[in-house]
Amino acid sequence: MAEYVVARDIYSEDKFNEEYERIDRPHKTILNHVKEYFSCSRKRVCSALLSLFPIVGWVKIYSVKEWLLSDIVSGVSTGLVAVLQALAYALLASLPPRYGLFATFFPLIIYFFLGTSRHVSVGPFPVLSLMVGAVVNRLVPDNGPPMNITAFEGLTREQQRVLVASSVTFLSGIMQLAMGVFQVGFVVMYLSEPLVSGFTTAAALHILVSQLKFVLGLPVPGLNGPLSIFKTLEIIFQKLGSTNACDVVISAIIMGVVYVVKELNERYKAKLPVAIPIEVIMTVIACGVSYACDLKTTYGIGVVGAMPKGFEAPEAPDPQLFQETAVEAFPLAIVGFAVAYSVAKYYAVKHDYTIDGNQELNAFGVCNIIGALFKCFAGSTVLSRSAIQESTGGKTQVAGLVSAIIVLVFTLAIGFLLEPLPKSVLGSVVIVNLKGMLMQFRDVPYLWRRDKPDCVVWVGTCAASIVLGLDLGLAVGVAIELIGVVLRTQFPRCSVLANIKGTDIYKDKKDYLDTFEPEGMKIFRIPAPLFFANIDFFRKKLEEALGFKPLRVLRKRNKALKVIKKMLKKGELTCTPKGYLNMCPEPYTEVDGEDSVEELDLPTDLKDLPIQVDWRGELPVNVNVPPVDLHSLVLDFAAVSFLDVSALKGLKTALKELIRIEVEVYIVACDPYILEKLHSCSFFDDEVTPSIFFLTLHDAMLNILERHPESVEYKTNLNKIVTSATAHHPNSSVRSRDRNGMEPETRF
């Protein structure tokens, strides 16, 4: 059994710094940082270039013998899935399916050179596609004329839509690149787990509703903006009578088969060498059946339709569209990066390599910028496709390059094979894949039990995203989250501490029975940073804990003093050795408002008086001064992690008021950076001095006990201590010089 034994001097911050010299570590100024950032050496330039083109790093160590085969296998499997997803997600973006192939091909090629993740399969992401679709539908609606944009003149509706999609993609790429260059990729940290979960759940609902029209074969115009999800559902219900039976049958079969096989894949994951690519199989079958039976003309179902071979000529995005879509491009940039980064990080941790957040931003920015010139829409990554790439043995982005070749083959040569593919097949595949995202609803009860604020973030983000649309919903979510952080620190649970008898431990007075609170002392713990939003709250709580308002006491004292001085002058009061004696028979009437308040707030001026006034005793004059039985207050700053200027001013005022009514205030366990800041912000003056800072609560308490031997409890303790101290520490002055590590007392 070990024991905790310490014998040392009592340390105030000042004394400690006298005894132990601090190493002077110069702080870097902003200028230093800027200089350092822009300093240029050959090595720095090289490593910067290398980090801009990560391919240079890994191509050198690429092991053709070991990796190439698995990369090719993985790339082909991933490529087939990518083609299918490309077509489906293009529908989400309200664009013709073939643009999905472009939006897959170009990012794959660019990411091969610029990306730091080895397993991410870049390309369209359903949530992003839907967000692009919302912009497209707003500017070029299905019903009614498009928005009045000069560049739209002479273009077909389809071309207008492609122009909108590529412009907003270009802009979001610029934003990503800017974030990467200025190294502010940390903003994605604000997308916390509950927020992302709530957001993607809402997105899944939006996607589900948007795909219903394909599954049911109904002509429903794409809507956007607040409440659009409800309006779309309303239209679908109204038109439910004209559902295309063939589409419904196809969808039901596809959904059923894909769902069952996916469940089997999941269950026998360990036994299967590789997951059954059921989506690809079903697509091939559906294509064949549709072509053989000519479903399009026989049953009038919607099919993918014309797939012209080859790419389209590049086209510059339209600056006027940038203005119109700036607000929507920002969430695209953020969400696109956040999703890709989280997937990339998952695989980086799994396979133990590092990814560079800012370089990822650069990579996705360039993907979107160059892609947009070739009529791509915004891309990111899909977890499901990346999972295929990784699980089929993909080792590097060479697999991505192989996928790109597969997509290229479809674009240039065999795309026409997909022409008879029913859109309902694409819709069904998308819907089945939403299962995981929708199942996140189960997070809610878990979060509610664990952490109410997180649950509020989830529900708030999800509800706002469903009702207001994804971009506004995301903004609302981030706002809820930021306010949540502020709120957590805004109403801290302040507490009054007391000593646990016989130890140097201090605990909440209300929590333990056997505590000891010396008379005339109070220990107040502030369990949060102090800043503009909670300094008033803190002062209110402090006054509640004290049981009196220091400013009121000060004013009453000053008022009493004025009366005393006046009466002394008039001879109505005389001074006796026991105190003052009122000679005037009639009571002095207090006249309100004759003193200026400013004067009453000054420190009490005792210098003209013959003897001290005892504020604790009864006053000879008829001014009622509230009694203060406190001589010392200790503020425990251990959990105050920062302090802003508003808080600093508030704290100083509070301290001054207390010091002026003769309450000694001590601050303990203050962070060295805060202490430095107090010095630099001229916190200290004649009244508030640095000597009030002590290292620990116990140091401050011991110091107070020494200064106030009048306390009864103290005196009784003192006798015990003197005996015990001399018995146990006969030469403590020697011991305190003998500093050699900690001293646990152990008996085995």
Next chain:
Amino acid sequence: MAEYVVARDIYSEDKFNEEYERIDRPHKTILNHVKEYFSCSRKRVCSALLSLFPIVGWVKIYSVKEWLLSDIVSGVSTGLVAVLQALAYALLASLPPRYGLFATFFPLIIYFFLGTSRHVSVGPFPVLSLMVGAVVNRLVPDNGPPMNITAFEGLTREQQRVLVASSVTFLSGIMQLAMGVFQVGFVVMYLSEPLVSGFTTAAALHILVSQLKFVLGLPVPGLNGPLSIFKTLEIIFQKLGSTNACDVVISAIIMGVVYVVKELNERYKAKLPVAIPIEVIMTVIACGVSYACDLKTTYGIGVVGAMPKGFEAPEAPDPQLFQETAVEAFPLAIVGFAVAYSVAKYYAVKHDYTIDGNQELNAFGVCNIIGALFKCFAGSTVLSRSAIQESTGGKTQVAGLVSAIIVLVFTLAIGFLLEPLPKSVLGSVVIVNLKGMLMQFRDVPYLWRRDKPDCVVWVGTCAASIVLGLDLGLAVGVAIELIGVVLRTQFPRCSVLANIKGTDIYKDKKDYLDTFEPEGMKIFRIPAPLFFANIDFFRKKLEEALGFKPLRVLRKRNKALKVIKKMLKKGELTCTPKGYLNMCPEPYTEVDGEDSVEELDLPTDLKDLPIQVDWRGELPVNVNVPPVDLHSLVLDFAAVSFLDVSALKGLKTALKELIRIEVEVYIVACDPYILEKLHSCSFFDDEVTPSIFFLTLHDAMLNILERHPESVEYKTNLNKIVTSATAHHPNSSVRSRDRNGMEPETRF
């Protein structure tokens, strides 16, 4: 000289709670709070009613003899200034001057019954008036047709404007009342000092520019929205040639005289019984001169014009306008309340009475709601007018009532006297009074030196408010501020602590020379709350401090173990008393990717081995395991004031990784609420147990030293301690039972 002497047991949280019983304080659930809130007793109803009508409280104690006269004097002075300001601020709101009188009268009457401040003079506030003016100008512009609103049909432009102003006022009143009822008045705390300073400075600039047209006598349409201030200036410069000379002369005289007299007032404040009401005097003179010389027809200057007697019939606000102005009504509600509250609080502190924030919200809400029915525009208070009310001796809101009567007299009877008053006089008076607000620019260098983040808030709010307009600017300011709070905690300055020799004190290793860090131990301090935005940062910093990645080490060890087991089976490895001996001549080649990663992340499974593997020594197999020379890590949680679910998950993962590579982790000085939360969120399992929590750093360190006597330093210290301990504490078991207060050793 006192000394710090403590001898007690070493306490882990568990042990401490065993020894000292905790008082079980049941936490209130949300249900309890709701129940309590809606519980109904006669006393509660009475006090609630009383708090809704504060007048009931103070009328009872109203001392007619002492207070009435000063209230009347103050009310009359304030009333005259209020009339003048009413006219001027109505111009800011782009409304005919007489509506300013209404907007002063009704709030004064209503606040008399509902307000808790005794000194605030309610009525139009220039910044709010300007914000109302922006809405008015947006919906009913000077040039061009008004917005397509049904209720506008058949109304003159002036009537349309009044309808817009009263509708937005009504809506902001509803918002204030709602905030008051739901007791969320604390939101004004987010308007920190730098934010308000930056915002009002920008507002002053807007007001200045908006008044230039009156001062110069130019016809400039009221603009609004982003960049409107620059557009207005552009128009003014273009038209500068057609300036009205008479207006300029009047303005110059008024501004000069008012400015000088105000400076004199300020300088001889102490000597003057009351400040010279120079604005009122100049207005009377200007009225007289304008009437006598008929300036309007002679020089074509703009005058106040027709002032019909009496009030207008009440009119319901228009719900369609609510939709159009909802976004602008919210900042009106917030700013109006925030300004009034801060002025009220200033006087409440000065005169030592309490004001009730939520009741103030109710009062201003009702003022705006009822006022809007009588065609008022949004009101709050003006510091200058409240200062007049207080300095001329106002004691209660009876002074406000008297002011209301003065306004009433002008409205009903003598308003026509003001008809010849030039608008340039009103503009000049407004401009001169902006001095204080504009001088806040001087805050910037002060803030820059003191606290950069606060300076950023000031500049950001001010710039955004100037460029984007006041409402958007305020939103930007609040966003900057909230992000600022999050940023301050997002990148905490984590540090590695070390013991100050011979004490129980631990300081940043880099700050002090004479520190002691026992071999194989590390103390890591986290100086901020842990939450979603910084948990990854914290883990990165921890890994940097450790110098290795725990997960990587774990995987390497597991891989090595698999190889060892395989070789043992094959007989290529034999077990000797000294360890394992590799019998196989050729080195084992590591095959990448054949093990599933999930398996490698599990705890190392040592049970099938004949003897322990010594991870610190050399391994018999060709698997390179990074050496770990750390046996214990202590995390100092003293400054972790909260923890959210994301942080909890991240922390648990980090702890598990460490525990699995046989590093003992201890958490010290953890807040009791956080500990409770960890228990309720199933943070603990077989690997992470509550026994890792210790009361203080020193407790944990002593415990570690006891568990790891192999440390060389420890052994040398041990000898010293055993001697000294037995010498000093012969019967510490007795002493630890003898708990009687702190034990300072003092020698006088």
